[in-house]
Amino acid sequence: MERYDLLYRLYDEFDTKSLREYQDFVDVFPPVDSRVALDHWQEANDELEERKDEIRSAFAMGATYAEVAARANREQAFTALDLHSxxxxxxxxxxxxxxxxxxxxxxxxxxxxxxxxxxxxxxxxxxxxxxxxxxxxxxxxxxxxxxxxxxxxxxxxxxxxxxxxxTGVFTPGHGSDTKRLLYENLDPEIQSVFEEIRSRVLPNAADELRRSVHLQGNEFNVTLKPNFETGSNQAAAIIDEALVYLLDLVDEAVVNSLDAAEIADADDTDTADADSGDATGRSPSWARAYYADADNEIREVLESEHAAPELSLEDVPPVVADRFDRIDVAYYHADAAEVGSLELxxxxxxxxxxxxxxxxxxxxxxxxxxxxxxxxxxxxxxxxxxxxxxxxxxxxxxxxxxxxxxxxxxxxxxxxxxxxxxxxxxxxxxxx
CATH class of the missing domain: 3.40.50.1000 (HAD superfamily/HAD-like)
Structure with a gap:
């Protein structure tokens, strides 16, 4: 308990509020070419050091406690001590x-x-x-x-x-490790999914959606951003629509990356009688069902857009679900809809x-x-x-x-x- 007692003494016996005000002023004083302003800064710095000296001389390890008082208020200091304990x-x-x-x-x-x-x-x-x-x-x-x-x-x-x-890490000054392109390590079949989504995401979008969003200039992820102020009602509406569109693109790209016979063999449902889909019996609801089950926010958006999946997670063929397991669909309210890799x-x-x-x-x-x-x-x-x-x-x-x-x-x-x-x-x- 000794350190807790020392902190109580520090904040009870010294004017730490004024000390922090001096420290903040000295720290963030803007660079100016003014003799008067620089003199004012020097006076504040001198006063700061005098107040720190009082604490330095009052405590063993006083330099550390002076720095604590100059940087943090009582609540912050005790939170830090709790974390250290x-x-x-x-x-x-x-x-x-x-x-x-x-x-x-x-x-x-x-x-x-x-x-x-x-x-x-x-x-x-x-x-x-x-x-x-x-x-x-x-x-x-x-x-x-x-x-x-x-x-x-x-x-x-x-x-x-x-x-x-x-998807990537940039660390200047580290030679060959300065830039690591982590997406290059993904399996070719996963890379092909992203290539198809990226090539189709804007050309295949409905006219209204295409006019209202833009594709963020990523190296790998596919991110749709609104052409409206982030957080606005217009941005919220268009990103909700974009999420549904991206889910269906993911569905199609994943199925296209798999062999049709492989899907048919793995699917326990009666795909031959499916009301919609192609020769594989693919339903455009597979991705909706999978990601709605994985994320309540996505489920809520699908419901609000009248696009809730007609299928359950159990209806998604295992081979398709396995590929969805490696692909992330992220939703950021009124900000972005994104497809990324769960491995990245x-x-x-x-x-x-x-x-x-x-x-x-x-x-x-x-x-x-x-x-x-x-x-x-x-x-x-x-x-x-x-x-x-x-x-x-x-x-x-x-x-x-x-x-x-x-x-x-x-x-x-x-x-x-x-x-x-x-x-x-x-x-x-x-x-x-």
């Missing part, structure tokens, strides 16, 4: 989603806040690698990462980008990134808001390899997982507050 180790890598996690259309105008960027540089300077893990294209995420963190940090060898939800999810990408970065015994912080991030969180939990944190507007399943583990939920657009908590965890871990 539970796990007994520091976080040795950050795994961070971007959209609606580090930045938010609702709170940060789709910019990563300066206090968040500063905390990321603090982790980097302390030797903690950073893995940016996103569904976006490499060029897009690389651009704003360099803009926010700087070219030198991104190319330091301690930053990796898992892009397109795990964010968790697989993160494992590859950590391998390149040389993190042999990972204990990571996973921050994210969506189902693709949940796979990484579950991997960390199953492997005893880290913590999970999420903004309070995350999907139900993500929030459920986070609340069942360490309850690390933060306000929308306030990712810096969670990073402060983990920064303090690492400071406390150094005390032994």
């Amino acid at each position: 539970k796990y007994g180790r520091a976080v040795n890598a950050l795994v961070l989603d971007v959209d609606e996690t580090l930045r938010s259309a609702g709170r940060t105008d789709n910019e990563i806040p300066r206090d968040t960027l500063h905390m990321l540089t603090e982790f980097h300077d302390s030797g903690v690698p950073i893995v940016i893990c996103t569904g976006q294209t490499l060029e897009n995420v690389k651009g704003f990462t360099i803009q926010g963190l700087g070219n030198e940090l991104v190319h330091s060898g301690d930053v990796s980008i898992v892009y397109e939800a795990g 999810n964010k968790a697989a990408g993160v494992e590859s990134a950590l391998d390149v970065l040389g993190v042999d015994d990972p204990f990571v912080l996973v921050m994210g808001d969506s189902k693709s991030d949940l796979r990484v969180m579950r991997w960390a939990a199953e492997e005893d390899a880290g913590l999970a944190a999420a903004p309070d507007h995350s999907s139900r399943d993500v929030l459920g997982h986070v609340m069942e583990t360490d309850e690390l939920v933060f306000d929308r657009g306030r990712s810096a507050e969670m990073l402060r908590t983990i920064h303090v965890l690492n400071l406390l871990a150094k005390l032994g």
Whole structure:
């Protein structure tokens, strides 16, 4: 209990609120060419150091406690201490989603806040690698990462980008491992499914759908995005329609990748009398039935679009279901409908990134808001390899997982507050 007593003393006896205000000002003061402004910054920095000196002289290991007080409020500090008591180790890598996690259309105008960027540089300077893990294209995420963190940090060898939800990993400064195209390792028959979907997805779409969506410029995944503001009613309506369309494309592409006789031999149903379908007896509801059973959100969309499957999961031929088992159909409300590979999810990408970065015994912080991030969180939990944190507007399943583990939920657009908590965890871990 000694450390808890020391934290109580720290926050009871010292004006930690003012200390944090000085620290925040010094940290995020913008670069300006003004003598008056620079003098003001220097005065604030001098005051900050004086206040830290008071704490340094009052505690054994006072430098660490001064840093704790300057970075975290009372609740954050005690949360960090609880985590240290539970796990007994520091976080040795950050795994961070971007959209609606580090930045938010609702709170940060789709910019990563300066206090968040500063905390990321603090982790980097302390030797903690950073893995940016996103569904976006490499060029897009690389651009704003360099803009926010700087070219030198991104190319330091301690930053990796898992892009397109795990289809590729980009880690500058690692020679032949700088770019790993994980999708190239997929079996040819799975690659053929994606090639067919990609070639048909826009040309075969109905006119209204084709005018209302665009194909994200991915290397591998097939992602339809709305031509409307993300989150709007128009975006929600068109993405729901796009999801149904993608499911039927997946159905056709999977069947086309299989031998007709193979499907007929494996199908126990009376396909010869099917009301619809081709010579194989294929029903366009196979994919709908499979993915509706796997994902309640997809089922709800199908029902709302009057496209609920007429078949049950048991009606899907095993050989077709086996191929569906390897293909992910993801739905992001009013944002995107996507086809990806379940063998190339964010968790697989993160494992590859950590391998390149040389993190042999990972204990990571996973921050994210969506189902693709949940796979990484579950991997960390199953492997005893880290913590999970999420903004309070995350999907139900993500929030459920986070609340069942360490309850690390933060306000929308306030990712810096969670990073402060983990920064303090690492400071406390150094005390032994």
